Amino acid sequence: MRASLIQIGVDPGEPVEKRRTRAAALVREQAGADLVVLPELWTVGAFAYDAFASGAEPLDGPTASAMAAAARDAGVWLHAGSLVERAAEGLYNTSLVFSPAGELVRSYRKIHRFGFDRGEAVLMGAGDEIATAELPDATLGLATCYDLRFPELFRLLVDAGAQLLVIPAGWPARRREHWTLLARARAVENQAYVLACGTAGTHADVEQAGHSIVVDPWGEVLAEAGAGEQVLTVELDVAKVARTREEFPALRDRLLGLPAPRR
Numbered sequence: 001m002r003a004s005l006i007q008i009g010v011d012p013g014e015p016v017e018k019r020r021t022r023a024a025a026l027v028r029e030q031a032g033a034d035l036v037v038l039p040e041l042w043t044v045g046a047f048a049y050d051a052f053a054s055g056a057e058p059l060d061g062p063t064a065s066a067m068a069a070a071a072r073d074a075g076v077w078l079h080a081g082s083l084v085e086r087a088a089e090g091l092y093n094t095s096l097v098f099s100p101a102g103e104l105v106r107s108y109r110k111i112h113r114f115g116f117d118r119g120e121a122v123l124m125g126a127g128d129e130i131a132t133a134e135l136p137d138a139t140l141g142l143a144t145c146y147d148l149r150f151p152e153l154f155r156l157l158v159d160a161g162a163q164l165l166v167i168p169a170g171w172p173a174r175r176r177e178h179w180t181l182l183a184r185a186r187a188v189e190n191q192a193y194v195l196a197c198g199t200a201g202t203h204a205d206v207e208q209a210g211h212s213i214v215v216d217p218w219g220e221v222l223a224e225a226g227a228g229e230q231v232l233t234v235e236l237d238v239a240k241v242a243r244t245r246e247e248f249p250a251l252r253d254r255l256l257g258l259p260a261p262r263r
């Protein structure tokens with residue numbers, strides 16, 4: 001299975017419409033891949049809090065339409081990263097997965113919102129559903145950026161059958177070491193592929209880490225991008241997930257009924 005991660009640059013000098021067209025063209029260039037992945041909030045920028053409301057879109061808005069068309073034209077499964085979803089109940093950081101027919105097959109509202117008492121944490125609602133997407137050759141587990149810090153979410157995704165953990169992000173350069181460390185940790189502890197796709201550039205004065213990374217179920221880094229705009233293409237052997245789990249059955253040894261702490 002071939003996967004391409006598009007680490008697109010998000011800079012305030014580029015109008016969103018132009019970036020949308022550019023992202024769609026980059027997706028079309030990946031024809032021949034099985035799965036293409038874009039990062040978190042690549043339209044407005046993950047830290048451009050002031051633009052969240054004005055840049056919010058419904059799930060049949062211009063970004064979703066452009067991504068559906070690009071997936072269809074390229075004939076790929078497309079994890080289109082996330083956008084600011086405008087729903088009746090408010091705003092959400094929502095990821096979208098399209099089939100090669102251009103059909104929206106899954107959406108995922110980010111569960112752990114970043115910012116503590118500001119930014120996304122106060123401007124957006126929290127998702128409350130675990131999301132997987134069934135591809136012909138693999139089950140994707142969906143998570144977004146800050147979710148990467150919460151291993152319990154990934155355990156639930158594994159229990160739901162995830163083999164490829166796909167994590168679009170807008171991770172800051174200042175915490176780049178955490179990004180690569182946590183991506184490898186999630187791969188090793190869940191014996192799954194991790195496909196973590198970040199953004200390049202600087203927006204809202206926050207330099208982005210880039211360094212999109214693909215890690216195999218043994219924790220080996222198959223590919224890692226630099227800081228700039230880049231497409232990372234990797235071959236994945238999905239059967240390696242089952243092989244790793246059989247040969248080193250650590251997941252089997254989980255203590256599901258852990259005793260309550262003694263007080």
Ligand SMILES: O=C(O)CCC(=O)C(=O)O
Pocket residue numbers: 046113114144145146147149170171172175178
């Ligand atoms: O956890 C981090 O350090 C970064 C998270 C983040 O930037 C986000 O979720 O948008």
